[in-house]
Amino acid sequence: MIALLALLVAVAPAEPDTSELEGLLDDAVISGASNGQESASDAPATTSVITAVQMRALGLRSLDEAINFLALGMSVQNPLHSVELGARGVLLSGDYGNHVLVRVDGHAVNEQWDGTAYFEQGLALPLEAIDHIEIILGPGSVLYGGNAMLGIINIVTRRAADRPGLMLVAEGDLSPSQGFQGRLDSSGFSSPGGSARVGAGWAGQFSLFGQPSSLVAHAEYYAQNGPTFLFGPQSGTDGVTHDFGPRSLSPDVWGGRAGYDTEVPSLYARLEAGEVTASLRLASYRRSTPYMNPVNSAADFADPDSYERDGWVQMDLRWRHHLTSRLDTTARVYADDYGYHYQNVISDAATCGVVLSGPCKTGIDGQARWGGVELSGDYDWTGSGTLTTKLGVEGRLRRVSDASFLTDVQTGADMGASSHAPILEHVLSAYLQQRATLLPRLHLNLGVRVDEDSRGGTAVSPRAAVVLDLWRGGTAKVIYSTGFRPPSLYEVDYSDQIQVAAPHLESERVRSIEASLEQRKGRTHVMLGAFRSWWLDMIALAQLPDRSLQYQNSSRIDNYGLEAAASAAFEPLTLGLTFTAAHTQQEGHDLSVAPQVFGNAYVTWAFAGAHTASFAVSAVGSRPADRAFDGNFPTTPTAPASAELRLAFAGPLWRGLEYRAGVDFNTGRTVPYVAGPNQYEDPSAAARPAAELAPTVRLTGFAGLQWRIAP
Numbered sequence: 280m281i282a283l284l285a286l287l288v289a290v291a292p293a294e295p296d297t298s299e300l301e302g303l304l305d306d307a308v309i310s311g312a313s314n315g316q317e318s319a320s321d322a323p324a325t326t327s328v329i330t331a332v333q334m335r336a337l338g339l340r341s342l343d344e345a346i347n348f349l350a351l352g353m354s355v356q357n358p359l360h361s362v363e364l365g366a367r368g369v370l371l372s373g374d375y376g377n378h379v380l381v382r383v384d385g386h387a388v389n390e391q392w393d394g395t396a397y398f399e400q401g402l403a404l405p406l407e408a409i410d411h412i413e414i415i416l417g418p419g420s421v422l423y424g425g426n427a428m429l430g431i432i433n434i435v436t437r438r439a440a441d442r443p444g445l446m447l448v449a450e451g452d453l454s455p456s457q458g459f460q461g462r463l464d465s466s467g468f469s470s471p472g473g474s475a476r477v478g479a480g481w482a483g484q485f486s487l488f489g490q491p492s493s494l495v496a497h498a499e500y501y502a503q504n505g506p507t508f509l510f511g512p513q514s515g516t517d518g519v520t521h522d523f524g525p526r527s528l529s530p531d532v533w534g535g536r537a538g539y540d541t542e543v544p545s546l547y548a549r550l551e552a553g554e555v556t557a558s559l560r561l562a563s564y565r566r567s568t569p570y571m572n573p574v575n576s577a578a579d580f581a582d583p584d585s586y587e588r589d590g591w592v593q594m595d596l597r598w599r600h601h602l603t604s605r606l607d608t609t610a611r612v613y614a615d616d617y618g619y620h621y622q623n624v625i626s627d628a629a630t631c632g633v634v635l636s637g638p639c640k641t642g643i644d645g646q647a648r649w650g651g652v653e654l655s656g657d658y659d660w661t662g663s664g665t666l667t668t669k670l671g672v673e674g675r676l677r678r679v680s681d682a683s684f685l686t687d688v689q690t691g692a693d694m695g696a697s698s699h700a701p702i703l704e705h706v707l708s709a710y711l712q713q714r715a716t717l718l719p720r721l722h723l724n725l726g727v728r729v730d731e732d733s734r735g736g737t738a739v740s741p742r743a744a745v746v747l748d749l750w751r752g753g754t755a756k757v758i759y760s761t762g763f764r765p766p767s768l769y770e771v772d773y774s775d776q777i778q779v780a781a782p783h784l785e786s787e788r789v790r791s792i793e794a795s796l797e798q799r800k801g802r803t804h805v806m807l808g809a810f811r812s813w814w815l816d817m818i819a820l821a822q823l824p825d826r827s828l829q830y831q832n833s834s835r836i837d838n839y840g841l842e843a844a845a846s847a848a849f850e851p852l853t854l855g856l857t858f859t860a861a862h863t864q865q866e867g868h869d870l871s872v873a874p875q876v877f878g879n880a881y882v883t884w885a886f887a888g889a890h891t892a893s894f895a896v897s898a899v900g901s902r903p904a905d906r907a908f909d910g911n912f913p914t915t916p917t918a919p920a921s922a923e924l925r926l927a928f929a930g931p932l933w934r935g936l937e938y939r940a941g942v943d944f945n946t947g948r949t950v951p952y953v954a955g956p957n958q959y960e961d962p963s964a965a966a967r968p969a970a971e972l973a974p975t976v977r978l979t980g981f982a983g984l985q986w987r988i989a990p
Contacts, residue, residue: 306318306319306320306799307319307326307328309322309326309328309413309415309433310413310433310435311326311382311413311415311419311431311433312324312326312413312415312419312431313422313669313712313714313724314385314422314423314655314669314712315657315669320746320754320797320799321722321746321754322415323724323742323744323746323756323758323760324415324416324417324419324744324758324760325351325352325415325416325417325756325758325793325795325806325808325810325842326413326414326415326416327349327350327351327352327413327414327844327857328411328412328413328414329345329346329349329350329411329412329414330410330411331407331409331410331411331437333345333349333883334349334406334409335929335939336883336891336893336927336929337349337881337883337893337895337925337927338893338925338927338929338939338940338941338943338981340406340450340452340476340981341398341399341400341402341406342398342399342402342404342412342432342434343355343357343362343364343398343399345412346364346398346414347879347897347923348879348881348895348896348897348923348925349855349879349881349895350414350857350879351414351416351806351842351844351857351859352366352367352414352416352430352842352857352859353365353366353414353416353429353430354366354370354859354874354877354897354899355398355399356370356872356874356902356950356951356952357399357950357975357976358568358950358952358973359508359539359568359950359973359974359975359976360539360566360568361375361376361397361399361401361566361587362397362398362399363376363872364376364379364398364429365429365872365873365874366379366416366429366430367416367417367429367810367812367838367840367842367859367861368838368840368859368861368862368863368870368873368874368875369429369812369814369836369838369861369863369870369873370870370872370873370874372871372872372905372952373905374394375393375394375395375396376389376394376395376396376397376398377389377393377394377395377396377426377764377767378426378428378429378764379396379398379426379427379428379429379430379431379432380396380419380423380425380426380427380430380431380432381396381398381402381431381432381434382423382431382432382433382434383404383434383436383547383558383560384434384435384436384549384556384558384595385595385597385611386558386560386593386595386613387423387426388402388593389426390589390591390615390617390619390647391615391617391647391649391677391679392617392619392645392646392647392679392681392767392768393619393645393767393768393769394425394426394764394765394767395589395619396426397564397589398432400501400503400541400543400564401541401543401564401566401589403543403545403560403562403563403564403591404434404545404547404560404562405478405480405497405498405499405545405546405547406448406476406478406499407437407446407448407478407480407497407499407985408436408437408480408495408497408547409434409435409436409437410435410436410437410438410441411434411435412432412433412434412435413431413432413433413434413435414430414432415430415431415432415433416430416793416810417430417758417760417762417791417793417810417812418430418740418742418760418761418762418789418790418791418812419431419742419760419762420728420730420738420740420761420762420763421710421712421726421727421728421740421741421742421760421761422671422710422712422726422728424673424706424708424728424730424740425706425730425732425735425738425763425764425765425786426764427762428762428763428764428787428789428814436495436547436549437482437495438482438493438495439482439483439484439493439494439495439551440484440493441482442482442987443482443483443484443989443990444481444482444483444987444988444989444990445479445480445481445987445988446478446479446480446481446482446497446985446986446987446988447478447479447985447986447988448476448477448478448479448480448499448983448984448985448986449475449476449477449983449984450475450476450477450981450982450983450984451473451474451475451476451981451982451983452473452474452979452980452981452982453471453472453473453979453980453981454471454472454473454505454506454976454977454978454979454980455467455468455471455506455977455978456469456470456471456472456505456506456507456508456536456538457506457507457508457509457974457976457977458508458509459508459509459510460948460949460971460972460974461508461947461948461949461974461975461977462948463977463978467506470507471505471506472503472504472505472506472507472538473503473504473505473506473979474501474502474503474504474541475501475502476499476500476501476502476983477499477500478497478498478499478500479497479498480495480496480497480498481494481495481496482494482495482496483990487552488552488553490552490553491552491553492550492551492552492553493550493551494548494549494550494551495548495549496546496547496548496549497546497547497548498544498545498546499543499544499545499546500543500544500545501541501542501543501544501545502541502542502543503539503540503541503542504538504540505538505539505540506538506976507536507537507538508536508537508538508569508974509534509535509536510533510534510535510536510537510569510570510580510954510955510971511527511528511532511533511534511535511580511955511971512528512532512533512534513532513533513534513955513956513957513968513971514531514532514533514956519629521533521577521627521630521956522577522626522627522628523577523578523579523580523626523627523956524579524580524581524582524624524626524638525626526579526580526581526582527579527580527581530626533580533955533956534580534955535580535581537569537580537581538569539566539567539568539569540565540566540567540583540586541564541565541566542563542564542565542566543562543563543564543565544562544563545560545561545562545563546559546560546561546562547559547560554598554599554600555596555597555598556595556596556597556598556599557594557595557596557597558593558594558595559593559594559595560591560592560593560594561591561592561593562590562591563588563589563590563591564588564589564590565586565587565588566586566587566588567583567585567586567587569581569954570954570955570973577625577627577630577956578623578624578625578956579623579624579625579626579638582623582624584622584624584640585622585623585624586621586622587619587620587621588619588620588621589617589618589619590617590618590619591615591616591617592615592616592617593613593614593615593616594613594614594615595611595612595613596611596612596613597609597610597611598610598611602656604662605658605659605660605662606656606657606658606659607656607657608654608655608656608657609653609654609655609656610652610653610654611652611653611654611655612650612651612652612653613650613651613653614648614649614650615647615648615649615650616647616648617645617646617647617648618644618645618646618647619643619644619645619646620642620643620644620645621642621643621644622640622641622642623640623641623642624638624639624640624688625638625639625640625641626638631685631694632685632695633685633694633695635687635689635694636689637687637688637689638688638689639685639686639687639688639694640684640685640686640688641683641684641685641686642683642684643681643682643683643684644681644682644683644684645679645680645681645768645769646678646679646680646681646701647677647678647679648677648678649675649676649677649678650675650676651673651674651675651676651706652673652674653671653672653673654671654672654673655669655670655671655672656669656670656671657669658670664716665715665716666714666715666716667713667714667715668711668712668713668714669710669711669712669713669714669726670710670711670712671709671710671711672708672709672710673706673707673708673709673710674705674706674707674708675705675706675707675708676703676704676705677703677704677705677706678701678702678703678704679701679702679704679768680698680699680700680701680702680768681698681699681768681769681772681773682696682697682698682699683696683697683698684696697775699772702768702772704732704733704734705731705732705733706730706731706732706733707730707731708728708729708730708731709728709729710726710727710728710729711726711727711728712724712725712726713725713726719748720747720748720749721745721746721747721748722745722746722747722748723743723744723745723746724742724743724744724746725742725743725744726741726742726743727739727740727741727742728740730763732765732786734765734766734768734771734784735763735764735765735766735784735785735786736785736786738763738765738786738788740761740762740763741759741761742758742759742760742761743758743759744756744757744758744759744760745757745758752798752799752800753796753797753798753799754796754797754798754799755794755795755796755797756793756794756795756796756797757792757793757794758791758792758793758794759790759791759792760790760791760793761788761789761790761791762788762789762791763786763787763788763789764786764787765786766781766784766785766786766787766818766830770784770818770830771784771830777827777828778820778827778828778829779823779827779828779829780829781829781830781831784818784830784831784832785816785832786816787814787815787816787817787818787832788814788815788816789812789813789814789815790812790813790815791810791811791812791813792810792811792812793808793809793810793811794808794809795807795808795809796808802847802848802849803845803846803847803848804844804845804846804847805843805844805845806842806843806844806845807841807842807843808841808842808843809839809840809841809842810838810839810840810841810842811838811839812836812837812838812839813835813836813837813838814835814836814837814838815835816832816835817832817833817834817835817836817865818830818831818832818833818834819831819833819834821833834865834866835865835866836863836864836865836870837863837864837865838861838862838863838864839861839862840859840860840861840862840875841859841860841861842857842858842859842860843857843858843859844856844857844858845857850885851884851885851886852882852883852884852885853882853883853885854880854881854882854883855880855881856878856879856880856881857878857879857880858877858878859876859877859878860875860876861875861876862875863875868908869903871902871903871904871905871906871907871908871951872902872903872904872905872951872952873902874899874900874902875900875902876899876900876920877897877898877899877900878897878898879895879896879897879898880895880896881893881894881895881896882894882895886930888930888931889930889931890928890929890930890931891928891929891930892926892927892928893925893926893927893928893929893941894924894925894926894927895924895925895927896922896923896924896925897922897923897925898920898921898922898923899920899921899922900920901917901918901919901920902917902918902951903915903916903917903951904916904917904918904951904952904953904970904972905951905952905953906953906958906959906970907951909959910953910958910959910960910970911959911960911961911962911967912960912967912969912970913960913967913968913969914969916951916953916969916970916972917951918947918949918950918951918972919947919949920947921945921946921947921948921975922945922946922947923943923944923945923946923947924943924944924945924946925941925942925943925944926941926942927939927940927941928940928941932984935986935987935988935989936984936985936986937984937985937986937987938982938983938984938985939982939983939985940980940981940982940983941980941981941982942978942979942980942981943978943979943980943981944977944978944979945975945976945977945978947975948974948975948977949972949973949974949975950972950973950974950975951972952972952973953970953971953972953973954971954972954973954974955971957970957971
């Protein structure tokens with residue numbers, strides 16, 4: 280790996296008159312690390328930038344695909360549901376993305392009930408609205424508060440001046456059905472499954488109230504059905520015969536042929552008028568899998584009435600004003616509404632918890648509404664950018680509630696609803712960041728934030744970064760950063776017959792130190808880095824002396840590793856690669872699901888007439904499954920190493936009409952998630968079956984058209 284990185288620098292074209300200028304032009308400008316524009320080489324974090332041009336050339340159709348094929352240090356695992364995201368060897372399965380902060384044009388997408396963020400189609404942001412994506416590794420709570428523990432994904436949408444006019448999009452894909460644990464055979468092509476996406480957008484510039492203004496708006500509808508997989512057979516291991524519903528192989532045997540479904544309508548709009556920017560996001564995300572509730576040993580197999588659904592309304596209004604030549608101020612108000620609904624059908628009436636003659640439906644509803652005000656100022660002490668101070672305060676109110684329900688499917692009668700009264704909570708924050716160029720080659724970035732949260736207490740988040748320009752194009756960084764996550768409402772407040780509420784939970788915390796060395800020569804970039812992080816007060820279920828369960832700050836994670844990245848452009852060829860190797864331990868064993876070795880590489884060839892051909896690969900090492908250390912299986916369930924390969928073509932067709940098409944193949948058959956009712960085995964049982972791992976989509980062909988009608 281190191282030899283290959285060195286080779287990329289050595290073979291860069293010798294163009295002494297232009298290489299320095301090209302290097303400056305190719306040094307990406309990011310805004311997410313310091314909440315203000317700066318070059319990636321100066322940013323107080325390890326970053327990578329994914330552009331819309333790259334995503335189109337490689338045939339990438341969602342955020343999780345962009346991360347897997349182009350990002351440094353992050354990887355995605357897909358259980359045929361909402362995907363899970365990890366960074367630098369840490370992935371916390373079942374967290375619903377609440378350890379990564381996702382921002383769209385400066386607005387946090389993570390909701391305030393559970394901190395949820397999605398990274399696949401569930402991001403619910405029209406793809407054509409995106410200009411670029413900034414991947415910022417490491418804790419980032421210093422400016423943004425909670426959830427920024429693994430890193431920050433900062434999405435910047437396109438400007439009206441870039442591609443004005445009307446844009447129409449139609450795209451789809453097909454995948455063959457698969458056999459047990461992802462096996463491919465010729466019969467799979469007779470009943471393929473797939474997805475379709477249609478969208479429309481408009482961008483334009485005009486005058487509003489005498490101010491130069493612009494509007495960018497995109498709407499999209501995405502739907503997926505299949506492909507199907509063959510699951511099972513499995514029988515319950517609790518010694519009781521269960522009814523797994525009418526779609527299972529037989530009433531008492533879990534399994535059969537089933538697929539998964541997704542539906543995502545979304546709208547995003549941003550209006551700029553002079554110094555004022557307003558944005559609006561409306562979206563819904565509905566999905567289902569054959570195993571909606573993997574921990575309920577009697578849950579029905581593949582019932583279409585078992586699903587999850589999220590809904591969002593997000594509004595943001597921002598006023599930026601140059602008060603003086605050295606002082607910029609920003610005032611921001613925002614308001615969000617989020618709703619969550621989960622339901623699961625259980626045909627085995629004996630496990631419904633009440634006396635019924637037929638199936639029941641159980642689930643939970645969550646609701647969060649929040650709004651806030653943020654005021655900040657940036658002062659340039661010298662007028663040249665060598666000494667700047669950012670100071671800000673933020674106040675937020677949120678109203679959160681949830682309720683569980685149990686319904687008789689035959690009669691529709693409510694058999695046991697329980698709800699918690701809405702809770703009004705607050706978050707008060709203040710942050711300070713100081714950037715200074717002490718010497719021409721020495722740059723400092725120091726910051727601290729204090730958050731006082733009704734749920735999780737007080738958190739102090741410092742950061743310190745030193746950037747040293749070693750020689751022309753050579754940069755060294757040393758960074759210390761921190762992050763935290765307040766507990767969710769469910770972790771703090773939920774209680775039932777076996778679980779006790781935990782009102783005194785504190786926030787999870789992480790501390791990280793990293794160092795890197797970067798070299799730029801012309802349009803060639805090489806980076807080598809090392810990192811070390813300590814995760815403290817991690818929230819986990821613990822058993823009390825009376826055998827009841829309660830969430831407690833009882834776990835910790837130790838993590839360290841190495842990472843590398845390289846990219847180069849030798850017209851008409853563009854290529855890049857990343858590599859991460861980590862060692863992560865939680866309570867004396869490897870962290871489940873999280874890949875410890877992973878990386879990606881791509882090459883793009885530009886043809887005459889703006890056509891491109893690209894080949895990309897995303898690879899991960901073996902990963903222990905989610906029940907590897909507590910499922911008592913006879914052999915440790917492990918997903919083997921695998922690689923996903925993608926070949927894509929893109930280019931113009933006629934008068935603003937563009938195409939892209941390609942094929943994706945995954946060498947792996949399974950992902951590190953135990954599927955079906957057998958999540959745990961009795962360690963004293965004489966015969967214990969091996970775990971069944973969830974399959975992965977092996978082969979996909981896709982094609983799409985984009986038509987821009989310029990004004």
